[in-house]
Amino acid sequence: MSHGTHAIDTxxxxxxxxxxxxxxxxxxxxxxxxxxxxxxxxxxxxxxxxFLLCFVFLFVFPKIGQSVGAGSGQSxxxxxxxxxxxxxxxxxxxxxxxxLQMSQEFGFTREIExxxxxxxPIWLVALEKVISGAIQGMVSAAIVLPIAALVHARGVHxxxxxxxxxxLTLVPLACVAMGSLGLVLGTSFEPRNIGLMFGFIILPITxxxxxxxxxxxLAPVKIGSWHWLQTVVLVNPLLYVNEGMRAAFTNVAxxxxxxxxxxxxxxxxxxxxxxxxxFRRRVLS
Amino acid sequence: MTLIAREPVIVTxxxxxxxxxxxxxxxxxxxxxxxxxxIFGLLGPNGAGKTTTAGMLTTRVVPTSGRARVAGVDVLxxxxxxxxxxxxxxxxxxxxxxxxxWENLYFHGRLFGIGAAPSRSRxxxxxxxxxxxxxxxxxxxxxxxxxxxxxxxxxxxxxRPAVLFMDEPTAGLDPQSRLALWQIxxxxxxxxxxxxxxxxxxxxxxxxxxxxxxxxxxxxxxxDTPENLKRSTGVDTIVTLKATGDLDVxxxxxxxxxxxxxxxxxxxxxxxxxxxGAEQLLARVITEAEASGSRVQDLSVAEPSLETVFINLTGKxxxx
Ligand SMILES: Nc1ncnc2c1ncn2[C@@H]1O[C@H](COP(=O)(O)OP(=O)(O)OP(=O)(O)O)[C@@H](O)[C@H]1O
Ligand SMILES: [Mg+2]
Numbered sequence: 001m002s003h004g005t006h007a008i009d010t011x012x013x014x015x016x017x018x019x020x021x022x023x024x025x026x027x028x029x030x031x032x033x034x035x036x037x038x039x040x041x042x043x044x045x046x047x048x049x050x051f052l053l054c055f056v057f058l059f060v061f062p063k064i065g066q067s068v069g070a071g072s073g074q075s076x077x078x079x080x081x082x083x084x085x086x087x088x089x090x091x092x093x094x095x096x097x098x099x100l101q102m103s104q105e106f107g108f109t110r111e112i113e114x115x116x117x118x119x120x121p122i123w124l125v126a127l128e129k130v131i132s133g134a135i136q137g138m139v140s141a142a143i144v145l146p147i148a149a150l151v152h153a154r155g156v157h158x159x160x161x162x163x164x165x166x167x168l169t170l171v172p173l174a175c176v177a178m179g180s181l182g183l184v185l186g187t188s189f190e191p192r193n194i195g196l197m198f199g200f201i202i203l204p205i206t207x208x209x210x211x212x213x214x215x216x217x218l219a220p221v222k223i224g225s226w227h228w229l230q231t232v233v234l235v236n237p238l239l240y241v242n243e244g245m246r247a248a249f250t251n252v253a254x255x256x257x258x259x260x261x262x263x264x265x266x267x268x269x270x271x272x273x274x275x276x277x278x279f280r281r282r283v284l285s
Numbered sequence: 286m287t288l289i290a291r292e293p294v295i296v297t298x299x300x301x302x303x304x305x306x307x308x309x310x311x312x313x314x315x316x317x318x319x320x321x322x323x324i325f326g327l328l329g330p331n332g333a334g335k336t337t338t339a340g341m342l343t344t345r346v347v348p349t350s351g352r353a354r355v356a357g358v359d360v361l362x363x364x365x366x367x368x369x370x371x372x373x374x375x376x377x378x379x380x381x382x383x384x385x386x387w388e389n390l391y392f393h394g395r396l397f398g399i400g401a402a403p404s405r406s407r408x409x410x411x412x413x414x415x416x417x418x419x420x421x422x423x424x425x426x427x428x429x430x431x432x433x434x435x436x437x438x439x440x441x442x443x444x445r446p447a448v449l450f451m452d453e454p455t456a457g458l459d460p461q462s463r464l465a466l467w468q469i470x471x472x473x474x475x476x477x478x479x480x481x482x483x484x485x486x487x488x489x490x491x492x493x494x495x496x497x498x499x500x501x502x503x504x505x506x507x508x509d510t511p512e513n514l515k516r517s518t519g520v521d522t523i524v525t526l527k528a529t530g531d532l533d534v535x536x537x538x539x540x541x542x543x544x545x546x547x548x549x550x551x552x553x554x555x556x557x558x559x560x561x562g563a564e565q566l567l568a569r570v571i572t573e574a575e576a577s578g579s580r581v582q583d584l585s586v587a588e589p590s591l592e593t594v595f596i597n598l599t600g601k602x603x604x605x
Contacts, residue, residue: 013358016365019398026395033392034383114379114440117343118396119369285304285346 020120027118027128035136046140049092050085050147057081057212058152076252078158082148083249084211087242089144090137090171091178091209095202098133098182100194106282107191116283126187126279130179130272137175145249160249166257167248173261174241177268181237183275187282209238214246215255237267292357294447294479295319295342300351302337302503311337313503314351319448319481324474326494327483328591330601334503335483336376339450342481343373356447369397372446374437376453380425386436387412387421390443397444411439415469431462438469442478449473449480455489467493487591499595506598514594520547520559523587524570527555530579538577543569548597555583559593 035042058081060066062074105111116122149160189197210233221229233239239255240263246254254260300315312334319325327335340346342355344364353360356370381389387408394404412418415435420428428436434454441449451470455463470493474480484490490497491511498508507514528535536556540549543566548559560566567584574581596602 013366013369014398016363019369020365022398023396026392029395030381030384030392033388037383109382110375110377110379111381112379113345113375113377114373114381116345117368117371117373119365119398121365283345285340 014119016120020124023118023120024124024128027115027125028132031128031132042136043143045096046089046093046143047147050089050144051151053081053085053088053211054148054151058156058158060153062153062156074153074156075159078152078156079160079250079252080214080246081212082145082158082160083245083252084242085148086141086144086249087174087238087245088206088209088211089140090174090241091181091205091238093137093140094133094175094178094180094182095185096182097136098129098179099186099189099197102129102183102186103189103191103194106187112283122280122283123276126183126276127272129186130176130183130275133179133182134172134175137178138171141171141175159251161251163248166244170244170248170260170264173264173268174244177237177264177271178241180268180271180275184271184278187275187278205236205238208233209236210242211238214253215239215243216253237264237271240264240267291321292354293318294321295325295353295355295481297338297342297353298351300338300341300353301349302334302341302346303349310349310503312341312348315503315505317498317505319479321447321479322474322477323495324470324480324482324493326490326497327481327500328485328487328490328497328595329483329500330485330595332502333485333500335485335500336452337503338500339452339481339483342448343371343450344368369444370447372441372444372449374434374441374449374451374454376456378425378430378433378437380428380433380436380440382425384425385422386417386425386428389425389436390440393440393443399444407443411443415439429462431458431465434458434462434466435469438466438473442473447479449478451480451482453484454482455484455486463489487595491591497591499591499598501595501599507594511591514591515589518547518559518589518593518597519561520589520593520597521562522560522566523589523593524558524560524566525552525555525583525585525587526558526570526574526581527583528574528579528581529554530577532556532579535574535577535579539570539573542573550596559589559597 058078116125118125149158152158185197185201215230215233218230218233219227221227240260243255244260244264246252247257247260295317297315297317300312301310302312303310315338327338329335337346341348342353342360344360344367348361355367358367358370360367384392390408390411391404394407395401399407412421417432417435417439420432425433455466458466470480482494495510496508497511497514498505499514500506509517532551532555536549536551539556539558540546543558543560545561546558547561550557558570570584571581592602
């Protein structure tokens with residue numbers, strides 16, 4: 001049989017490395033295109049939570065005389081909260097752009113079935129989502145920081161001190177860690193169980209992740225001489241993100257960076273390997 | 286011109302799949318060779334192993350044992366490389382919901398390493414060809430089932446795959462869309478596109494496929510052109526008889542007494558009789574029916590179909 005118009009010559013195959021590189025580029029380009037289509041929505045969903053947090057805690061509370069941050073004053077609390085707000089935004093970006101998307105694409109639209117036919121290893125398709133989520137996390141951190149620093153009542157003042165080296169390394173690391181968390185969640189929860197995911201995972205993580213307080217302030221919560229709360233929250237990845245943000249943006253006390261960096265790297269590695277394994281299991285049978 | 290001895294574009298050797306937890310082989314020692322330029326059909330009932338077979342060839346299902354090569358690439362050893370040569374249209378709509386129709390095509394091109402400008406022009410060209418230009422900037426949510434299917438076909442051939450895999454491509458389509466899709470596939474094939482099609486519509490296999498493998502329980506029961514398969518039954522007429530009375534007796538008597546009858550089976554309110562080369566067939570059938578105490582209400586004859594082949598091979602119907 002000779003079919004000149006449609007001759008396939010497999011000797012003209014590109015190397016898998018080259019094919020994977022262009023596939024990764026195309027996947028990222030696709031995500032950027034989608035993001036640009038509703039950039040307003042992206043900004044809105046990024047901004048809404050930090051805005052509300054700052055509005056309630058740093059504007060309304062001082063106005064109505066409600067006090068938080070025992071003794072040390074509103075401004076000290078503002079300083080603590082600003083960093084936490086950046087951290088929590090990074091986490092929500094990971095959940096929203098990776099977990100929710102992926103859960104949909106797996107369970108609902110089955111788009112993933114087509115995407116894994118891309119001429120690259122399937123783990124790259126999952127990794128691309130994490131990269132894309134991490135980039136969105138960094139963008140949202142950049143949007144949120146000024147809001148968190150500015151929305152407050154007169155007299156309340158967040159003491160922002162940017163530690164550039166820490167910021168430039170820790171923010172991306174935190175974004176990748178939270179994107180990887182998103183991958184784990186997105187490959188574990190069916191779309192119909194997303195409510196469960198928010199109730200049993202996202203909420204505990206956010207409330208016990210040191211967004212509103214520094215970790216060392218939890219010391220008084222103890223049974224006998226056991227600082228149980230301080231110990232329990234150590235399993236929470238968001239804690240290290242928030243404490244890291246305190247190190248990057250403020251001069252307040254935080255968990256030592258010698259701990260924050262390796263633990264975040266370990267979370268990245270753990271979440272990535274779990275997430276990629278889940279992904280592979282869901283895609284291949 | 287030099288002729289190179291080419292291996293078939295799809296080759297499987299003793300390919301098996303046992304799903305985790307299953308105690309049977311979904312695909313059972315499959316040996317298959319599909320030549321470039323064919324429309325090859327996998328025809329079989331639900332659970333026959335068609336999707337599993339296509340899944341292994343498209344790297345989605347990991348074989349338990351055996352080997353498979355597509356376009357000369359071992360799909361087990363080099364799945365990422367093999368995917369450069371595969372085009373896949375799955376049964377469900379897998380279009381990217383956040384992109385327009387045009388963007389779905391364009392980004393597919395980019396995904397397969399085609400540059401921006403050529404991707405743009407090929408997207409335009411394919412939309413034109415599949416009469417979708419009007420819908421270029423529509424959301425994929427706006428498409429009907431038939432149109433979505435056409436977009437998926439356009440997308441799957443965008444990168445000029447060596448083989449196009451289509452799993453039950455017309456399931457759920459209305460008759461008109463089905464005919465339109467058949468035409469598209471025939472046109473693509475006329476240009477040399479190799480297509481592996483799985484279906485449980487015998488008409489689809491009959492109309493489209495150069496060769497058909499009839500599958501059941503993970504095995505190929507027969508493999509040939511539709512004409513040869515039908516001829517192989519030896520049957521040339523299918524008589525369908527709607528009647529009242531004792532149908533068991535009727536079917537037994539017809540099989541015994543009608544010359545050339547090879548097979549009789551009960552159907553809804555009647556009997557289906559397979560006959561090879563009989564004269565005066567209908568008169569004979571009516572006489573025998575009345576002699577059996579049945580009242581004939583309706584009588585029709587048809588040529589054998591792939592369904593006949595399947596019934597002859599397995600004793601059961603293709604559709605359940
Ligand atoms: N992911 C899976 N896990 C376990 N068993 C499976 C899986 N997919 C298919 N099977 C089983 O393997 C066998 C072959 O299924 P397959 O989907 O390949 O058949 P098919 O010919 O495509 O059927 P259909 O016409 O219903 O699509 C069936 O018994 C089915 O139950
Ligand atoms: Mg199937």
